Amino acid sequence: MKRHYGDLKPGTRVLLGPGPSDADPRVLRAMVTPVVGHLDPDFLATMDEVQELLRYVYQTENELTFTVPGTGMAGMETCLANLVEPGDRVVVCINGAFGLRMAEIAGRYGAEVVRVEGTWGQVINPAKVKEALAQGQTKLVAIVHVETSTGVIQPIEEIADLAHEHGALLLADTVTSLGGTEVAIDRWGIDASYSGSQKCLGCPPGLSPITFGPRAVAALENRKTPVTSWYFDLSLLRRYWSSERFYHHTAPISLVYAMREALRLVYEEGLEERFRRHREAGEALQTGLQEMGLKLFAQEGHRAPMLTTVLIPEGIDDLKVRRRLLDEYSVEIGGGLGEMKGRLWRIGLMGHSCQRRNVALFLAALQRILQEEGFRG
């Protein structure tokens, strides 16, 4: 007897975790657009528009700006696999789970990894980066803009300047920040960056925007060894995204449609307005949590607007609260990662999920559940 597979009917969630965020209905509908070939002139025009719009959100003139056909982690690997050659000295700033991952991947591609360790929940101190740079000729400094595991937003400009003074490139992880707060690639001097589709850009997961500036492109072109990864080899990928249209892989057409629509929404809203929306919602959430008697985790003055971290109060069961939020309110939030597992909650207000009504819903739901679980703030 055949097994029965029914229609898909997942719960209709309000996604307030660290990503994916809710997609605007327009973005979902874009994926119903009939598939065309990856070399169809109509699709090539769409690729051009995606590149233009990505340059807009990245605030860059970089020609090498496009999406890698994989998730945000594919973007991280693409940047490191292409910028690192075996033996290169790479300074990695680590104050959370994604800094750790950068160190791990740089190491796999043969880097001599120098770790600048920071405290989770605090920003990286530029003086420590300077110290690391002074100790040896460095190819690359890698840093996370908004650490998704801690909710800290890191000032980038000073560290970019330090990298350049020491002849190094600056790679910034903008997975959580892009589209929700300023990421000024050119003005800040970021040489390379990767992001994810499913956070403040408001597109479903599966694509990773990247951008490489002139110094980073020169590093690609001056490589002495081929990139180990073929799929992530930018010398091939960029030929598909350039006017040459060299076949490399079959582009994920429907996701590129979704990305174009998500970026179009960003463009229609305007960056300033979009950043203001994220800032105001984040402030409302952070104020509300503190008024409830909860303690925020990220360092004051460096709290990301789109991702708030809050310590789980003594005696409260992490999984039970998150399960109740999901079952009773269909609201998803995130738990802690790595050393913060079980110790904090991560609440995202990203892209289409970033709405004042979601702040109100979440605060009301959490308050009710915490009271029922015996919390007296």
Add this chain to the structure above:
Amino acid sequence: MKRHYGDLKPGTRVLLGPGPSDADPRVLRAMVTPVVGHLDPDFLATMDEVQELLRYVYQTENELTFTVPGTGMAGMETCLANLVEPGDRVVVCINGAFGLRMAEIAGRYGAEVVRVEGTWGQVINPAKVKEALAQGQTKLVAIVHVETSTGVIQPIEEIADLAHEHGALLLADTVTSLGGTEVAIDRWGIDASYSGSQKCLGCPPGLSPITFGPRAVAALENRKTPVTSWYFDLSLLRRYWSSERFYHHTAPISLVYAMREALRLVYEEGLEERFRRHREAGEALQTGLQEMGLKLFAQEGHRAPMLTTVLIPEGIDDLKVRRRLLDEYSVEIGGGLGEMKGRLWRIGLMGHSCQRRNVALFLAALQRILQEEGFRG
């Protein structure tokens, strides 16, 4: 002044190239399902179903059967990156562009690549594989089931047996074959295989199904060195797809929805019926092309049903004909790859595109255009 970005409106194509194929409207609609988190219990249930259904189309009991978050080329790289360690002897069968790519990628991951060269358009002779195996201890034999650049379908079983007799694993590229013709992983003794979502499975591009049998899993577990690629490291990916649900990347939720719906369609149709549909449409197309006076490229008796290759007649302009098909009939077919560039056309009848009416449309359109271009077959 702001630039205007209008609604997406690509041409509504009939996709008869080497992939992507047309997606059934049900598959497109599945992507409008609201996004949920990658660890949401409802999504985890969907992942389980995708694994069950993939085992059905792969005709396997392999536990390690799931989708890699990237295109078919990501699947190729995943298999090679995980099965190859530096210094391993890998016999790669090359009778087309995708065999060449396997050799390229195996080499990047440090393999000692031994090439068994075949003629493009012909099958690989097992005797040559046997000869290569006899010359040194081999870790892996890699072969393409349906070579997308030539339209040849390769018998696998005998070569799998040879590999095993020599203590080697058998890796088969089933990107073009899976879902359109028999791929009997367990019965044929294929140790590892990767495919693509966008061909006979009828899902949009962006996911790569893979399956690893017990011998291949043992090879993973006995590695002496870590896999260079973090994104494609199966020791991490399989922990997300197992009951552990270890976070590795943010799954491309909407594409997994589409994959489930595409696989559900395969399951509803049944493998035998689906293979018959592809066989009959392929035969009708190949007969029609020959009746028109055209010459098929692939070796008789080894012509793939879902991908037909035909030589471009003397004096006919490849690009002009393909452009006219697209402009006048909104029909996409593919040109030649690699050494066959400009010398043949590739016509796919895959998944939802595999319909008798598409055969009729394509033959009529091609006949008219060729006549107008001066061809007298």
